[in-house]
Amino acid sequence: MGDTCCLPFSLGAIKTLIEEHVNGTYVRSLKIGGNVVLDYESGFFIHPNEQVEYVCKHLAQDERLVEGYNAIGFSQGGQFLRAVAQRCPEPPMRTLITLGGQHQGVFGLPMCPTLTATSCEYISRLLNVAAYEEWVQAELVQATYWHDPLHENQYRLGSTFLADINNELYLNENYVENLNKLKKFVMVMFLNDTIVQPKESQWFQFYTSGQDRVIQSFNESKVYQDLGLDRMLREGKLQFLGIEGDHLAISKAWFIEHLVPLLLE
Numbered sequence: 001m002g003d004t005c006c007l008p009f010s011l012g013a014i015k016t017l018i019e020e021h022v023n024g025t026y027v028r029s030l031k032i033g034g035n036v037v038l039d040y041e042s043g044f045f046i047h048p049n050e051q052v053e054y055v056c057k058h059l060a061q062d063e064r065l066v067e068g069y070n071a072i073g074f075s076q077g078g079q080f081l082r083a084v085a086q087r088c089p090e091p092p093m094r095t096l097i098t099l100g101g102q103h104q105g106v107f108g109l110p111m112c113p114t115l116t117a118t119s120c121e122y123i124s125r126l127l128n129v130a131a132y133e134e135w136v137q138a139e140l141v142q143a144t145y146w147h148d149p150l151h152e153n154q155y156r157l158g159s160t161f162l163a164d165i166n167n168e169l170y171l172n173e174n175y176v177e178n179l180n181k182l183k184k185f186v187m188v189m190f191l192n193d194t195i196v197q198p199k200e201s202q203w204f205q206f207y208t209s210g211q212d213r214v215i216q217s218f219n220e221s222k223v224y225q226d227l228g229l230d231r232m233l234r235e236g237k238l239q240f241l242g243i244e245g246d247h248l249a250i251s252k253a254w255f256i257e258h259l260v261p262l263l264l265e
Helices: 011-021 036-045 048-061 077-086 115-130 135-138 141-145 152-158 173-179 200-205 222-226 229-234 251-265
Strands: 069-074 094-099 184-190 238-243
Touching: 011 069, 036 069, 036 141, 048 077, 048 141, 069 077, 069 251, 077 094, 077 141, 077 173, 094 251, 115 135, 115 141, 115 184, 135 141, 184 200, 184 251, 222 229
Parallel strands: 069 094, 094 184, 184 238
Antiparallel strands: none
16 A cells, blocks of 8 residues: 555565575566556555456466565555455465554554555545445445454455455455465565554454454464464464554564565475
């Protein structure tokens, strides 16, 4: 949200960093649409289902990925790439790393530094009162993973993205099987996050249904079994990493020490 694939001071720098530390391995930073403007706008206004379909198509056409690839998703890109793993098993995703991914959604939008204060206030108000209206779901990306624990039924029926990929509306066995094809699923939580509410969503945790204070433990969540995360945990495929700092505040040194080795496995 608020970034593009190739800016030299953001994801472009990450691409260069990876290339420098994985022996020249091919690295592709995904761009949604045909130009940087569309790529930027996709973070707010192109439905995740469309983005996932677009990415799946382009990955399948990339001959250099035919044997498989590792994937890294930043913030909302984390759950979007997880949807790619679940919906598009070819070419095979091997390792999925999500940094600040909102796997159980969000319930709160306290800060959006890439927008003006007026726009941020408008989006927050819109999500609080009309997140599950059809037109809001169709027009605003953040609405598709807005998870209201006070109105769980409205969320499950109204969410046009997250409830589906988390198997909360009906059980899609293909999602379970495809996700379990991963060799490793690594989730990074920013321990002082002020953007993602609750921050525990980054580790697939969320508020206990009916309130917005107490966090339900990972293995008590319905998603834990319905998405096959219990099996992945038993098989040692899940890895939970925590880092001090606010949302996406990650140093090059930490990235190189903790994440680069996972890309070499």
